[in-house]
Amino acid sequence: MRVKQLIPRGSGLALLRAWYAARDLAEWARGRRDPLVPPRRMSFRYGGGDFRKQSEILKQGAIGAGLIPSMRVLDVGCGIGRFALPLVDYLDPSKGGSYDGFDIIREGIEWCRETISARYPHFRFVHVDVFNPHYNARGRLDARTFRFPYPDGSFDFVLLSSVFTHLLPEQVEHYLSEIARTSAPGARTYITWFLRTPESLAGIAAGKAHLDIRHDRGNFAVMDPDLPEKAVAYDVDWVMEHYRRCGLRVAQPIGYGKWSGWQDRASFQDVVIADRV
Numbered sequence: 001m002r003v004k005q006l007i008p009r010g011s012g013l014a015l016l017r018a019w020y021a022a023r024d025l026a027e028w029a030r031g032r033r034d035p036l037v038p039p040r041r042m043s044f045r046y047g048g049g050d051f052r053k054q055s056e057i058l059k060q061g062a063i064g065a066g067l068i069p070s071m072r073v074l075d076v077g078c079g080i081g082r083f084a085l086p087l088v089d090y091l092d093p094s095k096g097g098s099y100d101g102f103d104i105i106r107e108g109i110e111w112c113r114e115t116i117s118a119r120y121p122h123f124r125f126v127h128v129d130v131f132n133p134h135y136n137a138r139g140r141l142d143a144r145t146f147r148f149p150y151p152d153g154s155f156d157f158v159l160l161s162s163v164f165t166h167l168l169p170e171q172v173e174h175y176l177s178e179i180a181r182t183s184a185p186g187a188r189t190y191i192t193w194f195l196r197t198p199e200s201l202a203g204i205a206a207g208k209a210h211l212d213i214r215h216d217r218g219n220f221a222v223m224d225p226d227l228p229e230k231a232v233a234y235d236v237d238w239v240m241e242h243y244r245r246c247g248l249r250v251a252q253p254i255g256y257g258k259w260s261g262w263q264d265r266a267s268f269q270d271v272v273i274a275d276r277v
Contacts, residue, residue: 059086075101077163080108192269194233200260208261
């Protein structure tokens with residue numbers, strides 16, 4: 001899935017909201033609004049594009065990674081329900097299937113509760129006020145110490161889509177430990193990254209990359225040194241080492257994405273599928 005849009009701020013953000021609100025109103029007036037698709041005035045903050053199409057791509061990727069209807073799913077950084085919505089007719093509560101998601105942007109969580117949880121009570125959403133200078137600059141909680149609001153071993157399938165692409169190393173390390181803590185033995189994880197490999201570095205150097213993540217910080221690099229959380233890429237060896245430390249074993253070959261300029265790839269970001277040992 002494509003990384004979340006690097007949205008403008010201030011007056012530029014206000015103008016975008018107004019433009020999308022006008023499009024939403026026009027669709028509503030023509031009777032074309034799908035009640036289970038978030039309005040554009042909200043969804044552009046979470047990547048924009050064709051919401052239904054992108055949701056289905058994410059669902060099929062998860063199924064290809066081993067998701068089945070009886071699993072207990074955790075969606076870290078669930079946004080506005082891009083992964084939740086295509087699962088409402090897939091996860092089977094009679095077989096134990098359930099969904100929990102949390103996010104740092106309150107607006108998206110409120111919409112998901114009102115729209116999804118109200119219809120599907122086995123889908124639950126939690127707002128967590130974690131600080132991120134790009135997405136939640138007034139957050140009170142530190143991502144380096146934040147404890148996921150779930151007991152140990154609660155989940156069979158954990159997904160993070162475009163989360164670690166906006167976190168710095170100490171935050172990533174802590175989140176990986178929390179993923180391991182809340183995952184049941186044998187649980188599967190599906191996590192997207194920007195990974196620094198010889199190929200991706202070559203793409204960036206050649207000017208082919210969709211995102212110019214070239215400011216080196218040792219084991220990682222950032223696109224914007226003044227706001228590093230905009231886009232972060234990690235050395236693949238560093239990522240693999242921290243998977244091992246947390247008891248996560250890579251289960252399938254890494255699915256490298258298009259972000260660094262390689263157009264023959266299936267996804268935009270790099271996908272790592274692993275199991276909780």
